[in-house]
Amino acid sequence: MFSASEQQQSLSVEDYFTSTLNDTSFEDFPLPAADESETASLHQPLSNARPSVEDLVRIASSKFIQSRSVAALPQFPELTALSEEEWQSVELARLLLEAAEEIGARRFARAKPLLERCDWASSPTGTPVQRLVFYYSRALRDRIDRETGRIASRDVAREQSFDLYKVMMTPSIAAAEFHRKVPFAQVAQFAGIQCIFEHVERSRNIHIIDLGIRCGQQWTILMHALSSKKRCRIKRLKITAVTTLAKGPIEEIGERLVGFAQTMNLHCCFEVIAVRDFAELNRAHFTLVPGEAVAVFAEHVVSTLTEPSNRLDSLVRAVRSLNPRVMVVTEVEGNQNSVAFVSRFVETLFFASAYFDCLEKCLGGQDEPLRGFAESTLMGEGSKIVLAIEGPERIIRNMKVDVWRTYFQRFGMAEAKLSSSSLYQAELVAKRLPSWSPCTVGMDGKSLIVGWKGMPIKSVTAWKF
Structure with a gap:
C-alpha cells in the first residue's frame, strides 16, 4: 500500500509497542502488547x-x-x-x-x-x-x-x-490503564503524532505545545520517530504542557519524559504553564526560540471552551500568535x-x-x-x-467535525489533509489486539475518524494558519 520511502517517514508502531519502558521511569504507564494467544478474527459477520x-x-x-x-x-x-x-x-x-x-x-x-x-x-x-x-x-x-x-x-x-x-x-494510574486497554486514544494519537512528525521532522529545534497533556505517553511515539532519523538529527526537543490544574503531577510527567528521551539519546526539556483558564493564554506565556518549529496538540480541549464563545476565540488567537507549523485537534465526534x-x-x-x-x-x-x-x-x-x-x-459541547471546520475557518485556518501515513499508523494500532478489531478507521474529507463498528467516536483534524 505504501512505498518504501513513505514508510521510512512514518512512526514505528512496532518499536513503540515492543519497547521496554520498565527500565526507565515510565513504569507506571505500561504499554499494550499483542496477545498472540487470542485468535479471534478481525471482523466477524x-x-x-x-x-x-x-x-x-x-x-x-x-x-x-x-x-x-x-x-x-x-x-x-x-x-x-x-x-x-x-x-x-x-x-x-x-x-x-x-x-x-x-x-x-x-x-x-x-x-x-x-x-x-x-x-x-x-x-x-x-x-x-x-x-x-x-x-x-x-x-x-x-x-x-x-x-x-x-x-x-x-x-x-x-x-x-x-x-x-x-x-x-x-494524570492517574486509572487513566493510564484505560488508555492502554481501550483503543480510541491510541489510534487517534498515533495519527495525530504522525501528522506533527511530518511537519517538524526537518527542523533541528522542535517545540511541542500540549494543551492538557494528561499522562504524556503520546510523546514517546514522537521520540521514537525522531531518534530513528538518520539525517537531520534534532538539536533539541522541547515540550510545553499547558494545564489549568496543579503543576506538580504534570512536572512528574515531564521528568519521566525527559528521562525516556535520554534513553533515546535525545536532548529534551520540559516546561509547565499553569493558568486558571485556557482563555488567559497569550504569547508572553511561552518561551520561544527563533527558528524553532512549533506544533500544537489539543486533545479534548476546544469542546470545553465554547461557553462563552470568546474563551475559545482567545485560545485560537493565542495559538495563532505562536505561528505553529500545525495544530492537531482531537475531539469527540458526535452531534x-x-x-x-x-x-x-x-x-x-x-x-x-x-x-x-x-x-x-x-x-x-x-x-x-x-x-x-x-x-x-x-x-x-x-x-x-x-x-x-x-x-x-453546559460547558462541554461535543460536535461533529463539520462544525469545527466552520469555526476554525473563521480564523483563517486551513485544514491540512492527514497523510496516508497517518491513516496507515491508525490502522496498524487499531489491528494491534484482537479485542480492538471492531475499531474502525476512515477519512472524512481531510480528517480522520475513529469509530467502533462504524459508529464515529473521535475525530482528528490538522490545521495550519
Missing part, C-alpha cells in the same frame, strides 16, 4: 455474533417508533433470534426512550414511573444495556430536578463539570449539541451504546473496576452534563 449494545438500542428505537407510527420501519432479520436476556435489554432501552420523550415534552409526572421501572431493572454491574440505562436514567432524573427547580442549574453544572474535567485532565432535547438524547444514547460495547469487549469481566470507572465517570457524569444542563452552563 454480525450474523455469526451476538448483537452489540448498539444493535439492541436500535431495535428498541425501532420498536418505540413503531408503537407511535404506522410508517414502515427498518427490519433486523439477522437479529430475530434474540435470547430472553437480549429481549429484556431491548425492552429496558425502549422504556428509557419513552421516558426521554416524556421529559422532552415536559410531562414529568409520566416520566417518573418510567424511570422507576428503569431503575428497578438496571444496575451498574449488570449487562451492558442495564449499565447504560442505569447511568442514563440518573441523567434524566437530574434534568427533571433542574427543570422543576429542585436543583439549581448552576449547582448541577458546578458539581458535575468540575469533577469530570479534573478526572479527564489529571451532542442539538437544541432539541430528544434529538440530543438519541444521538448521545447511540454514541454511548457503542462506547459501552467497546468497554465490554476490551475490558469485560476481567477488569470490572476499570470498566466501572470509565462507565460511571466518562459516560455517567458526562451524560449528566450533556443531558441535564441547558444554556451557557
Whole structure:
C-alpha cells in the first residue's frame, strides 16, 4: 500500500509497542502488547455474533417508533433470534426512550414511573444495556430536578463539570490503564503524532505545545520517530504542557519524559504553564526560540471552551500568535449539541451504546473496576452534563467535525489533509489486539475518524494558519 520511502517517514508502531519502558521511569504507564494467544478474527459477520449494545438500542428505537407510527420501519432479520436476556435489554432501552420523550415534552409526572421501572431493572454491574440505562436514567432524573427547580442549574453544572474535567485532565494510574486497554486514544494519537512528525521532522529545534497533556505517553511515539532519523538529527526537543490544574503531577510527567528521551539519546526539556483558564493564554506565556518549529496538540480541549464563545476565540488567537507549523485537534465526534432535547438524547444514547460495547469487549469481566470507572465517570457524569444542563452552563459541547471546520475557518485556518501515513499508523494500532478489531478507521474529507463498528467516536483534524 505504501512505498518504501513513505514508510521510512512514518512512526514505528512496532518499536513503540515492543519497547521496554520498565527500565526507565515510565513504569507506571505500561504499554499494550499483542496477545498472540487470542485468535479471534478481525471482523466477524454480525450474523455469526451476538448483537452489540448498539444493535439492541436500535431495535428498541425501532420498536418505540413503531408503537407511535404506522410508517414502515427498518427490519433486523439477522437479529430475530434474540435470547430472553437480549429481549429484556431491548425492552429496558425502549422504556428509557419513552421516558426521554416524556421529559422532552415536559410531562414529568409520566416520566417518573418510567424511570422507576428503569431503575428497578438496571444496575451498574449488570449487562451492558442495564449499565447504560442505569447511568442514563440518573441523567434524566437530574434534568427533571433542574427543570422543576429542585436543583439549581448552576449547582448541577458546578458539581458535575468540575469533577469530570479534573478526572479527564489529571494524570492517574486509572487513566493510564484505560488508555492502554481501550483503543480510541491510541489510534487517534498515533495519527495525530504522525501528522506533527511530518511537519517538524526537518527542523533541528522542535517545540511541542500540549494543551492538557494528561499522562504524556503520546510523546514517546514522537521520540521514537525522531531518534530513528538518520539525517537531520534534532538539536533539541522541547515540550510545553499547558494545564489549568496543579503543576506538580504534570512536572512528574515531564521528568519521566525527559528521562525516556535520554534513553533515546535525545536532548529534551520540559516546561509547565499553569493558568486558571485556557482563555488567559497569550504569547508572553511561552518561551520561544527563533527558528524553532512549533506544533500544537489539543486533545479534548476546544469542546470545553465554547461557553462563552470568546474563551475559545482567545485560545485560537493565542495559538495563532505562536505561528505553529500545525495544530492537531482531537475531539469527540458526535452531534451532542442539538437544541432539541430528544434529538440530543438519541444521538448521545447511540454514541454511548457503542462506547459501552467497546468497554465490554476490551475490558469485560476481567477488569470490572476499570470498566466501572470509565462507565460511571466518562459516560455517567458526562451524560449528566450533556443531558441535564441547558444554556451557557453546559460547558462541554461535543460536535461533529463539520462544525469545527466552520469555526476554525473563521480564523483563517486551513485544514491540512492527514497523510496516508497517518491513516496507515491508525490502522496498524487499531489491528494491534484482537479485542480492538471492531475499531474502525476512515477519512472524512481531510480528517480522520475513529469509530467502533462504524459508529464515529473521535475525530482528528490538522490545521495550519
